[in-house]
Amino acid sequence: MPKTSGEPRDAIEMLTDDHKRVQKLFKRFEKIEREDEDSLRDLVDRAIAELQVHSMLEEELFYPAVRAQISDDEAEDLLNEADVEHESVDELIAKLQELEAGDPMYSAYFTVLTEYVKHHVREEEKELFPRVRKLQDLDLEQLGRDMQTRREDLKSEAAADEADDERAAANARSADSDDELEDEEERTPTKH
Numbered sequence: 001m002p003k004t005s006g007e008p009r010d011a012i013e014m015l016t017d018d019h020k021r022v023q024k025l026f027k028r029f030e031k032i033e034r035e036d037e038d039s040l041r042d043l044v045d046r047a048i049a050e051l052q053v054h055s056m057l058e059e060e061l062f063y064p065a066v067r068a069q070i071s072d073d074e075a076e077d078l079l080n081e082a083d084v085e086h087e088s089v090d091e092l093i094a095k096l097q098e099l100e101a102g103d104p105m106y107s108a109y110f111t112v113l114t115e116y117v118k119h120h121v122r123e124e125e126k127e128l129f130p131r132v133r134k135l136q137d138l139d140l141e142q143l144g145r146d147m148q149t150r151r152e153d154l155k156s157e158a159a160a161d162e163a164d165d166e167r168a169a170a171n172a173r174s175a176d177s178d179d180e181l182e183d184e185e186e187r188t189p190t191k192h
């Protein structure tokens with residue numbers, strides 16, 4: 001049985017579930033026809049949305065909580081590397097958001113993104129998380145609850161943004177279909 005999203009969970013379990021979800025999307029990407037631009041864009045957008053929420057939870061809550069508890073240099077190195085890896089992934093996401101799904105580089109950028117993320121996930125799951133589990137003073141269940149709350153907030157923000165976008169698109173459509181006079185006025189600079 002899948003866990004319900006409202007259930008309080010241990011932070012590491014939650015992050016590991018996120019990793020699995022995103023990697024499932026990566027698997028689907030391998031099978032998708034590159035010419036099927038709609039499906040491609042849809043899948044890439046979903047993966048990006050998953051990754052952005054996940055990164056935010058780690059950057060805002062998980063990593064700082066871990067950083068506050070660790071004392072050895074090696075663990076600190078891992079966290080610093082994680083920050084750099086997140087940065088690289090963010091750059092690839094920004095690039096993908098600029099490109100059309102039909103662009104020949106679109107799949108290339110996404111493929112490299114999947115490789116970076118897979119590498120990063122491996123490091124977290126094999127190196128970082130086992131160390132974090134050993135931190136006596138870190139309450140992973142409380143952290144999991146905090147992360148869940150933040151996730152719900154982000155979800156409602158995203159839904160509100162989407163509604164705004166839809167409204168804006170609808171307004172733009174009705175403005176277009178109004179008449180072209182207004183357009184004319186806007187375009188005509190004061191030429192005297």
Ligand SMILES: [Fe+2]
Pocket residue numbers: 055058082086120124
């Ligand atoms: Fe991460």
Ligand SMILES: [Fe+2]
Pocket residue numbers: 015019054058121124
């Ligand atoms: Fe992660």
